[in-house]
Amino acid sequence: MLTINNQTFIPINVFSLIDDARPEVNIYACAKNDHRPILLISETEAIDLDKIDSFESEGVYNLYVSNDQFEQFQEHLRSNWERFLEDETLPLKTRLANIMEISRDLLAKTFVTKQPENLVRVARSLSRVLASLINRNQPPLRDLIDILRHDDQLATHSVNVACYATFLAESLGYPLSDLNKIATGVLLHDVGMLELDQNIVKKTRKLDEFERKEITKHSILGFQLLCKVADLSRDEIMIVYQHHERVDGKGYPTSLVHSEIHPWARLCAVADTFEALTSDRPQRQRLSVTSAIAILQRESDKSLDPAFVDAWIGLLEAEKIT
Numbered sequence: 001m002l003t004i005n006n007q008t009f010i011p012i013n014v015f016s017l018i019d020d021a022r023p024e025v026n027i028y029a030c031a032k033n034d035h036r037p038i039l040l041i042s043e044t045e046a047i048d049l050d051k052i053d054s055f056e057s058e059g060v061y062n063l064y065v066s067n068d069q070f071e072q073f074q075e076h077l078r079s080n081w082e083r084f085l086e087d088e089t090l091p092l093k094t095r096l097a098n099i100m101e102i103s104r105d106l107l108a109k110t111f112v113t114k115q116p117e118n119l120v121r122v123a124r125s126l127s128r129v130l131a132s133l134i135n136r137n138q139p140p141l142r143d144l145i146d147i148l149r150h151d152d153q154l155a156t157h158s159v160n161v162a163c164y165a166t167f168l169a170e171s172l173g174y175p176l177s178d179l180n181k182i183a184t185g186v187l188l189h190d191v192g193m194l195e196l197d198q199n200i201v202k203k204t205r206k207l208d209e210f211e212r213k214e215i216t217k218h219s220i221l222g223f224q225l226l227c228k229v230a231d232l233s234r235d236e237i238m239i240v241y242q243h244h245e246r247v248d249g250k251g252y253p254t255s256l257v258h259s260e261i262h263p264w265a266r267l268c269a270v271a272d273t274f275e276a277l278t279s280d281r282p283q284r285q286r287l288s289v290t291s292a293i294a295i296l297q298r299e300s301d302k303s304l305d306p307a308f309v310d311a312w313i314g315l316l317e318a319e320k321i322t
């Protein structure tokens with residue numbers, strides 16, 4: 001997010017733009033080390049990818065829409081939902097970028113409701129799309145990392161972790177029916193955060209002892225919230241309950257060790273840790289993939305399951321992602 005002269009700009013993903021589409025919003029560009037957005041495509045013009053490409057050749061930049069037109073931009077994306085799902089003439093990266101962006105926005109809106117049935121219903125329908133896209137198209141992991149946002153919002157984190165966990169599970173040969181459930185549980189893994197004092201959750205400075213303890217309640221609170229929904233399976237809800245257990249028994253809420261922890265919760269923990277390390281946080285900038293890999297290796301067999309760590313690092317290294 002960028003605020004200039006009391007006007008707020010929300011970042012958008014260049015891969016979500018389709019040539020000739022008319023979102024009818026102003027699209028701004030801003031060089032990465034400059035904070036003055038310039039109007040690139042006006043709301044009366046169609047998207048012109050050549051124009052965007054030629055701007056890109058001048059250096060690294062970010063694209064934005066203003067906060068007051070962001071909802072209209074999301075509506076434009078949602079109106080093309082079917083096309084992103086079905087139209088194989090569109091680049092896969094464009095389809096994925098749009099589907100992830102729409103999913104992130106819908107999940108963010110659903111989180112606000114805090115209604116368990118609503119949360120599960122939306123997570124289930126997004127999971128079906130996410131799991132089948134990954135299962136059917138097997139996109140490069142590099143593309144997934146490229147198209148996802150990497151900010152500190154709960155919905156962003158949840159969609160990203162669900163993407164990574166589903167990708168990892170798919171690579172390990174889990175059937176589509178499991179991928180659907182894994183994606184559902186992972187999309188909801190941190191819903192307990194919604195039940196906490198948001199002044200603590202959104203605090204930008206270092207947490208004190210009391211605040212850290214409060215945050216650790218989120219896995220139980222999420223579990224309790226979702227227990228009220230009859231059709232959530234035990235496997236799915238164990239992701240929510242156990243994703244902060246550690247294989248060395250020093251995790252929470254119940255200090256289980258290795259095989260006592262549900263395998264999907266152990267898988268989620270690897271994706272969760274990687275996502276958190278490679279996304280911006282209020283206290284720090286995101287780490288490179290190389291630095292994140294070093295931390296995962298350090299945590300292997302301590303907080304994280306070594307088999308899932310090795311599998312995840314193997315996927316990153318296979319594509320030489322650094």
Ligand SMILES: [Fe+2]
Binds near residue numbers: 189190218243244
């Ligand atoms: Fe968590």
